[in-house]
Amino acid sequence: MPTKTWKQRERDVAAYFGGRRTPLSGMNSGHTSADIIHDKLFVEHKHRKKHTLLTLFDAVKKLAIRENKIPVVTISEHGRHGFWIVCHSSDLTAVANQRQLTHKEEP
Numbered sequence: 001m002p003t004k005t006w007k008q009r010e011r012d013v014a015a016y017f018g019g020r021r022t023p024l025s026g027m028n029s030g031h032t033s034a035d036i037i038h039d040k041l042f043v044e045h046k047h048r049k050k051h052t053l054l055t056l057f058d059a060v061k062k063l064a065i066r067e068n069k070i071p072v073v074t075i076s077e078h079g080r081h082g083f084w085i086v087c088h089s090s091d092l093t094a095v096a097n098q099r100q101l102t103h104k105e106e107p
Contacts, residue, residue, distance in 0.1 A: 005078075006047040010035050013045045013074045013083060018102025033063055040098050042069035045083070047076050057086055070094050 010021045019038035022031055036043035042064035046056060057073050064071035070091045076083040087095045 006045075009047045009076050009083060010045050013043060014038075016083075016103075017041055017043060017072075017099060019043065032067065034067075034069075038069075038098070040069060041072050041095065042067055043072045043074060045074040045076075047078075049078050051075050053086060061088075070098075 007021070014021045014036045017036060017038055019036040019041070022035055022037050031037050032042070034042045035045045042060065044056075044060045044063075053073070053075065057071065060073050061071040071087065072091075072095055073086040074083045075086065085095070
């Protein structure tokens with residue numbers, strides 16, 4: 001059975017941030033309620049044709065605050081490669097620093 005696109009996108013996002021995809025469905029896994037297991041970032045990924053991004057971000061922020069983590073939402077759209085990272089501008093440096101800790105950027 002082929003892997004569902006949304007599961008593969010979650011794996012891609014997890015690899016990007018140096019984490020791993022949460023097994024099962026978020027809180028049911030016993031790890032975190034986020035889609036990605038990471039020490040510092042609370043990453044929720046949604047793969048949809050359309051997004052209500054601000055409403056989604058607000059909901060994720062509430063969950064991230066409970067876990068004392070930085071809220072990050074990643075989105076992708078059907079038929080488009082890659083994904084977008086959404087965080088508040090005041091968190092951008094912290095999110096970028098977490099990315100750098102796990103991946104050395106090529107010059």
